[in-house]
Amino acid sequence: MRTATRFTGAVVAVVVLATATAACGGGAAGSGESGVVRASWGDPQHPLEPANTNEVQGGKVLDMIFRGLKRYDPRTGRAVNAVAESIETDDQQNFTVTLEKGWEFSDGTPVTAKSFVDAWNYGALVTNNQVNSYFFQYIEGYDDVHPAKEGAKPTARTMSGLTVKDDHTFTVKLGQKFSQWPETLGYNAYAPLPESFFTDREAWLRKPVGNGPYKVDSYTRGQSMKLSRNENYSGEDKARNEGVELKVYTDTNTAYTDLQAGNLDVADDIPASQLKNAERDLDGRYVNQPAGILQTLTFPLYRKEWQGEDARRIRQGLSMAIDRERITERIYHGTRIPATDLTSPVLGAEGGYTEGLCGRTCAYDPKRARRLIEEAGGLPGGSVTLTSNVDTGSHRQWLDAVCNSVNNALGDNDACKVRPVGTFADYRRDIAAKEMKGMFRAGWQMDYPLIQNFLQPLYYTDASSNDSGYSSEKFDGLVDRANAAEGPEAVETFREAQKVVLRDLPAIPLWYQNGTAGYSERVKGVRLNAFSVPVFTDIEVA
Amino acid sequence: MGRYVIRRLLQTVPVFIGTTFLIFVMVYALGDPVAGLFGDRAPDPGTAARLREEFGLDKPLWQQYLLYLGKIFTGDFGTAFNGRPVTELMATAFPATVRLMLIALVIEMVIGVLLGVVSGLRRGRGIDTSVLLLTLLVISVPTFVTGATLQFLLGVKWPLVNPAVSTRATFGELLLPGLVLALVSLAYIARLTRTSVAENARADYVRTAVAKGLPRHRVVTHHLLRNSLIPVITFLGTDIGSLMAGALVTERIFNIQGVGYHLYQGVLRQNSPTVVGFVTILVLVFLAANLLVDLLYAVLDPRIRYA
Numbered sequence: 001m002r003t004a005t006r007f008t009g010a011v012v013a014v015v016v017l018a019t020a021t022a023a024c025g026g027g028a029a030g031s032g033e034s035g036v037v038r039a040s041w042g043d044p045q046h047p048l049e050p051a052n053t054n055e056v057q058g059g060k061v062l063d064m065i066f067r068g069l070k071r072y073d074p075r076t077g078r079a080v081n082a083v084a085e086s087i088e089t090d091d092q093q094n095f096t097v098t099l100e101k102g103w104e105f106s107d108g109t110p111v112t113a114k115s116f117v118d119a120w121n122y123g124a125l126v127t128n129n130q131v132n133s134y135f136f137q138y139i140e141g142y143d144d145v146h147p148a149k150e151g152a153k154p155t156a157r158t159m160s161g162l163t164v165k166d167d168h169t170f171t172v173k174l175g176q177k178f179s180q181w182p183e184t185l186g187y188n189a190y191a192p193l194p195e196s197f198f199t200d201r202e203a204w205l206r207k208p209v210g211n212g213p214y215k216v217d218s219y220t221r222g223q224s225m226k227l228s229r230n231e232n233y234s235g236e237d238k239a240r241n242e243g244v245e246l247k248v249y250t251d252t253n254t255a256y257t258d259l260q261a262g263n264l265d266v267a268d269d270i271p272a273s274q275l276k277n278a279e280r281d282l283d284g285r286y287v288n289q290p291a292g293i294l295q296t297l298t299f300p301l302y303r304k305e306w307q308g309e310d311a312r313r314i315r316q317g318l319s320m321a322i323d324r325e326r327i328t329e330r331i332y333h334g335t336r337i338p339a340t341d342l343t344s345p346v347l348g349a350e351g352g353y354t355e356g357l358c359g360r361t362c363a364y365d366p367k368r369a370r371r372l373i374e375e376a377g378g379l380p381g382g383s384v385t386l387t388s389n390v391d392t393g394s395h396r397q398w399l400d401a402v403c404n405s406v407n408n409a410l411g412d413n414d415a416c417k418v419r420p421v422g423t424f425a426d427y428r429r430d431i432a433a434k435e436m437k438g439m440f441r442a443g444w445q446m447d448y449p450l451i452q453n454f455l456q457p458l459y460y461t462d463a464s465s466n467d468s469g470y471s472s473e474k475f476d477g478l479v480d481r482a483n484a485a486e487g488p489e490a491v492e493t494f495r496e497a498q499k500v501v502l503r504d505l506p507a508i509p510l511w512y513q514n515g516t517a518g519y520s521e522r523v524k525g526v527r528l529n530a531f532s533v534p535v536f537t538d539i540e541v542a
Numbered sequence: 543m544g545r546y547v548i549r550r551l552l553q554t555v556p557v558f559i560g561t562t563f564l565i566f567v568m569v570y571a572l573g574d575p576v577a578g579l580f581g582d583r584a585p586d587p588g589t590a591a592r593l594r595e596e597f598g599l600d601k602p603l604w605q606q607y608l609l610y611l612g613k614i615f616t617g618d619f620g621t622a623f624n625g626r627p628v629t630e631l632m633a634t635a636f637p638a639t640v641r642l643m644l645i646a647l648v649i650e651m652v653i654g655v656l657l658g659v660v661s662g663l664r665r666g667r668g669i670d671t672s673v674l675l676l677t678l679l680v681i682s683v684p685t686f687v688t689g690a691t692l693q694f695l696l697g698v699k700w701p702l703v704n705p706a707v708s709t710r711a712t713f714g715e716l717l718l719p720g721l722v723l724a725l726v727s728l729a730y731i732a733r734l735t736r737t738s739v740a741e742n743a744r745a746d747y748v749r750t751a752v753a754k755g756l757p758r759h760r761v762v763t764h765h766l767l768r769n770s771l772i773p774v775i776t777f778l779g780t781d782i783g784s785l786m787a788g789a790l791v792t793e794r795i796f797n798i799q800g801v802g803y804h805l806y807q808g809v810l811r812q813n814s815p816t817v818v819g820f821v822t823i824l825v826l827v828f829l830a831a832n833l834l835v836d837l838l839y840a841v842l843d844p845r846i847r848y849a
Contacts, residue, residue, distance in 0.1 A: 045579065045811065047625040054581045126588045129596060131579055134586050150591040205625070221626055222634065222799065223709040249706065250803045251794040253690070258706040258797075260698045391810060425578030425812045432577065432584055445581065457583075465583045 035242030035541050037523060039266040039534065040255035043222050043248050047205050050191040051123025051130040056269075059188060060533050064227055064244065065106075065210035066191035067235050069097060069116070070182065074529040074538070077346045077449040079183040082235055083111060083192065083211070085168075087182040092484055095182065099168040103234045105194040106215035113170040115192035121145070121158045122198070123189060134464060135189040135447065138181060140173045177484040184448040213239045213537050223248050239537045240525070259518050265541075266526055268517040268534050272394045275333040275516070282518045288335055290345040291532040292446035293513035294454065295336075297386070297402075300436040301506050302469035305380035312505060314379060317372035318439070319508035320365045321409035327401045328511050331394070335516055338362070339509035342498055343454040344446065346530040352451030352491045358502050362509055366409035373410065383414050385438035389427035390420040395441065402510075431467050442467055442507060449530050451494045455479065459501050470506035543840075546848035550836070554829045559611075561825045566607050566818055575599070575812035579623060597623070597815070614822065620815035622808075628819040631804055636823070638711040639793070639800035643785040645713065645720030647778070650728040655774065657728075658735020659767060665740045673736070677729035689722045689795040706797035719796040723789055727781050731774055738770035745769070772842055779835030783828040787821075 044058035053062055069084035081087075085100040103111035122128055124136035126146045136142050140161030145154045161173040174181060184190075192211060197204045207216050213235060214227040228243035247264070249255040252271040259267040260281065270278050270286070278286045299306050299315055306315075324338035337345070341357035360368075373379060386403055390396040396418075403416035410416075419438075421427040430436065444465070446453045456479050457463050461471040475497050482493035501507075515532025525538045576593045577585055594600045597620075598609060613620065619628035661673040680688075696718060697705030707715045742748060743766060751765045790802030801820055808816035839846045 043624065043807070045624055126592060129589055129592050131581075131585075131589060133589055146586075146588055148586070148588060150587045152588065220709070222631070248709075248799070250797045250799060250806075254706050254795060254797045257693055257697060258704075261701060261705045263704055263706065423578070423810075423812060425575055428577035428580070428584070429574050444583075464586065467584065 033242070033245075037241050037244045037265050037536060037539050037541060038263070039244055039246055039536070040252075040259075040264060040268065041225070041246035041248050046131060048208050049123075049130065049205070050119065050193070051128075051132045051135070051189045053188060054131050056532055059531060060246070060536075061208070061216075061225065061227075062188040062191065062210075063212070063529075063531075063533050064214040064536055065208055065212040065216060066188060067103075067210075067212050068185055068188070068190040068192065069099075070186040071235070071237070072186040072449060072530060074527060074535040077348060077351065077530045079186045079448075082186075084185070087185070089182075092177040092179040092181075092486070093174050095172045095174070096165075097170050097172060100234070101168060103211055104232050105209055105211045106230050106232065107194060107196060107209045108232075109194050109196075110167075111192050111211050112167045113164045114167075115194065116190075117158075117162045117164050117170055118198060119191065119193035120162060122193065124159055125157060126154050132189040135184075135187065138174045138176065138178050140175045142175065177480075178452075179483055179486050179490050180450050180452050183450050184453075187448045213237060214244060217243070237537045241523075241536075241539055241541045244536050256518065259520060262520060265520045265523045266517060266534050266539065267519075268515065268528065268532065270516040270518055272332075275335055278516070278518060285519045285521070285526075287517040287519070287526055287528060288514050289516075289528050289532075290337070290530075291513055291515040291528065292344045292346045292449055292530045293532075294339060294342065294344055294444050295510040295513060296339075296342070296442050296444070296507040297439040297510060298436075298442040298468045298507040299439055299505075300434065300468060302434050303437065310376040311380070313372050313376040315505045315508060316361050317369045317376070318384065318406060319361050319505065320363065320369035320372070321406045322402055322508075322510070323364045323405045324362070324511055325364065327398055327405065331397050331401060332511075335514045336511040337514065339511050342501060342507075342509055343451055344449075344512050344530075346446075346449055347451055347454075350488075350491070351449060352454075352494055352498075354495060354498075357495075357498065358509055361502065361505065369409045370411065379410075379415060383417060385417050385419045386440070387419045387421060387427075387430075387436060387438065388441035389422070389424040391423050396420060399441075434469070436467075439508075440467075443513075446530070451491055451498070452479075452482070455494060455497055455501065459506065468506040470501075470504065472500055472504060475500040475504075543848050547833070547837070550833050554833075557829060558825060562611070562818070562822050563607060565821045565825075566610065567603065569812075569814045569817050570603060570606070575623065575814055578812050597621075610818065619819035619822075622816045623811065623813050628815050631816060632819065632823065634799060635801050635804050635820070638716075638798055639786050639789060639802070641711060641713060642716050642720055642723060642789055642793070642798060642800060643782065645716050646724035646727070646785050647782065649721055649724040650731050650781075651778065653724075654728040654731030655735050655767075655771075657732040658774075659739055659762070661732070662736040662739030662770075663743065663762070665736075670736070673732060677732050680725050680729040685722060685726065685791045686795060688725060689719075689792055692718060692722060693795060709799065711798055711800075716798070719792050719798060722795075723785060723792045727777075727785070731777060734773050734777055735770060738773055739766060742766055742770050768842055772839060775835055775838050775842065779831045779838075780828075782831040783824065786827060787824050 042057040045055050046052045046058060048058055048061055050062055050066060053059055067082040070079040071082040073080050083099055083103050085098045087095055087097050089095045099113060120136055123130045124133050124142055124145050133146050139159050141159035144156040145159055147154060164170045194209050196209055207219055213230055213233045215230045217226040217228050219225045225246040229239040252269050255267040256271055256274055258264040301307060328336040328338055340362050341354050343353045345353055347353040386399055388395045388399055399418045403418050406416040407413050457465045459466060459470050459475060460479055461476050478493055478497035482490045485493055515528040517528055517534055519526040523539050523541050525540045527535050529535050576590050598606055621627050657673050661670040664670050693705050696702045703718055748766055751761045786801055789800060790806050793800045793802040804816055805820050840848055
């Protein structure tokens, strides 16, 4: 019976183990430390430096541990002073920044003018490999520390436009007039850095130190981060909870399941497959809010067949052939809103968002679409391709839907063909190499809630993200004028500039993207800011 | 025997170089990873060039490969694009995956062989048919379905376990994921064992053993089972590798930061150092497991000799 006993033994062992885990697992759906919010997290793509973080996961942390000169009010999206006491200018080009006294980093060192100037110079210097360097491009001297040409050596280590006057004052000279520049300063890239960052960067990265409403207690890279309320925080938006525990999840679906099981308090980015049932599953504890992201279909205007008046009318026809309402409802369950201009609802009417500015061009009208395209001589080459990367964001589904919509409108099953690209990096490379032939997806996540950011980087001649190769003297002129103007006048001029783009239509607006989140019964006051990051300071734990 | 092992070990050298080179070429052929680091916007050329230089992407491919191989032998697997050394990732990923693999392996061996023997000895009877039907069911349902369903039922509906495994990934927590991971292989093992046992039950040596008057359990365990396990061992050997690399789906569902998860992340972000590094280790695991299996043959079947 020797072997038989061994078998039985093993079976018994497995059963016992199973019961044991079941037993101890039973109490595990616990409530966590009192007053601490448990939130889902993803492994940040870059090291956690302010000027090196351009995605939501890293942004989540920076938002908690840093405050720059300004911050964006999560309700209105407007920039309000944080560390800055005032930012003044007479000519929209030379700015004097005065800091509020009393701000400290969580290690006890004071936040001074030097903390900002050093951090900005660090972020701009090309040899520091910071992916957000371009945020500093408007400051005079940027070209010297960050030459545009590949492989060129920087000729200076600091930007000539930044001058420290005293502990709490510094001046900024921009390379051009840019009236809304102070409003850009709420973005994390402009955060101040403490002395310890420059003396021992490796140690700082292991446990970042900032001046925000939270401080980092412990950080296990790739796994979790524990933050607690910074009691010395000088800002107005003090944390309403004891702290936040961020847990890395391998998949948003897992985070969602853990939320349902009561092991998590806040899960942002609800997986697409769950959107349909999220509202019911979570008993209404579900947030679906506009974020500053716009999806468009861009055309390669660098190709001959997409230039000229006929091509413009074809683009207009294609735009009318897309049934945005139905696609956003069926595929995205209301987490995308059909776009009617080239900005985002998060700007608000005051900030330059204009509902319906696109007019008939963005309204679904298959008959008119067909007539316009036929009158303009039909699609170039008889058909058009639609391209996007398909590795993330459920892109494949809407690509098919858009093509179907176009085909139905034109009554031709071969009018629109989907040409998917496997990975995002490949897709970006094709775009950069100007190898696009038909329509291609261009997503734009705003850097700061300003109408300027939705227009200038995308449509200004030779701008950094002008992927279509669009160039219009009229548009450029209006943008220059808007940048030199003040307040409401600037916004109004940008709106005029947007009308030019919508007439020429180098890109057709598709939809505004929302941010989503779910939360547990333990917490209340969960909302997302315009960058789809949960506003952790406002969350209250029951 | 000793010479055989040495010969086999020498053979692994070209296999190792060949496979790593292929992986290297394939991962780098995916495209320019730096372009993906800038989000939905065009990278600025200055920073992109600097990053390429830092990760050695500006050199020709063969030179990159030689540099990489040279570094591996000093224990340096490079740095992932998020600034963490790949060896650090491995140190967290492999222990979790090995634990998961061991659990899966034990489950599939014990239950799989047991089911196989029982149904093989009672061929054509009710129990045999039910085992065949059950295994068919298990094989045809994809892992992500069983995984997500069990996770929802046992984690949310009747909260017996935590749906997500914590970062410690203890044996207890890994029991459910291990079971999910083992299910498909378990079904194959049951079927392999069943066929083999059914076939060998009529072999001469079994009849001899019975004729000698040996007790039935001794005939089954020492004569029948030992000879029937050769195909099963072959399967288990290759399965060790695929359980480690192929736990991708299971690891994502149950939040285990193991090898599969890091590979998935690496591919998605085109993080070539991570992918190549992890696969290199997996290649070594596969080679070792195969050698072990070949050596086990001789132990199980005295007719097999290695000169």
